[in-house]
Amino acid sequence: MGKQEWYLEYEIHVNRPGLLGDVASLLGMLSINIVTINGVRNSRRGMLLLCDNNEQIERLATILRTMDNITVTKLRQPKLLDRLAVRHGRYIQRDVDDKKTFRFVRDELGLLVDFMAEIFKEKGHKLVGIRGMPRVGKTESIVAASVCANKRWLFVSSTLIKQTVRTQLMEDEYGEDHIFIIDGIVSTRRANEQHWQLIRELMRLEATKVVEHPDIFVRHTEYTLDDFDYIIELRHEPDEDISYEAIERPSLLGDGGFSEFGF
Known part of the structure; x- marks a missing residue:
């Protein structure tokens, strides 16, 4: 031994x-x-x-x-x-009742990236949800963790640079070494049926999928929070309330209140 x-x-x-x-x-x-x-x-x-x-x-x-x-x-x-x-000198905060929910604040981004990178290194299907208010560092952390895990990341839906809603992928984009990133708000409010066919196809793929705003995602789809292997919450401050009121009340501009969330 x-x-x-x-x-x-x-x-x-x-x-x-x-x-x-x-x-x-x-x-x-x-x-x-x-x-x-x-x-x-x-x-x-x-x-x-x-x-x-x-x-x-x-x-x-x-x-x-x-x-x-x-x-x-x-x-x-x-x-x-x-x-x-031991590596970071602090423990990750875990929800007492829901053991798959992990909590971070913005000054723990290094710990968060390290945590997600270890998840991304695991083989097979993994569904990760990440909650957080705008500009807290969700997408950047996902990308950084992908790099640390030596994985390629691919935006299926996103607003990081410009609004992205993919309806099909190239043949070489279906690799199991990809991290597929889905913005739950973009997909449920701006996508068509072709986009959803792509998401269902990716959900069956033996690879990691990360969904930003998972609560909005499951509210408008056949998926539930029970389908997620990990739920990550990222806040500016420990007592910050993660709220989606801004996207659920119509604004004076008629955009459904999406502007605060990057639309």
Whole structure:
């Protein structure tokens, strides 16, 4: 059996001088290597560890339970969120009731891009929804994550540069290494049946699809939020309300209130 990775996270009750050194010395005595270490919350420290067998981890857990200044909160094989927490020094906020919903604010764009890039690297069908008000960084984050994941991105509908509503794709644009980006507002309010035939075709493709404004998208289609594998919320500030009132009340210009959302 080869080397095994583990994730250790502990809460510090008394942050006395030398505490980290004590933990590091203990790991060294047990022949467990520290791959990465970082603070992940105000009073918590996370570590990615590398060891030879489970017996080392069992001995580590037994000894850590006797230490008064810390409490082990996680000791497990690392998950994606554990790796990102150690890499960025903070945990991604996850909805308590809906485990597939993840929350970010604008000053966490680096963390968001890294998170989406890891999703984009996964093979097979993935449907990702991203909520957020105009000019918060949704589309830019999707494109940046595509680059990080070494994937090609393709706008099926968008308003990033000019209004895009695709009704067909070139043969080489159907690759599974593409990230297909759909603007839920554009597709539901500006598209024709040919565009929807294309979207249904892409939904059956073993590739990643990202839908901006998924709530509007499902309101006017046969798809539901249950079809999404991930829902991402991006805000300017943590308490910002993500609202679609601007597109649901007609404006004086007769544009349906779309101008605020880039129309």
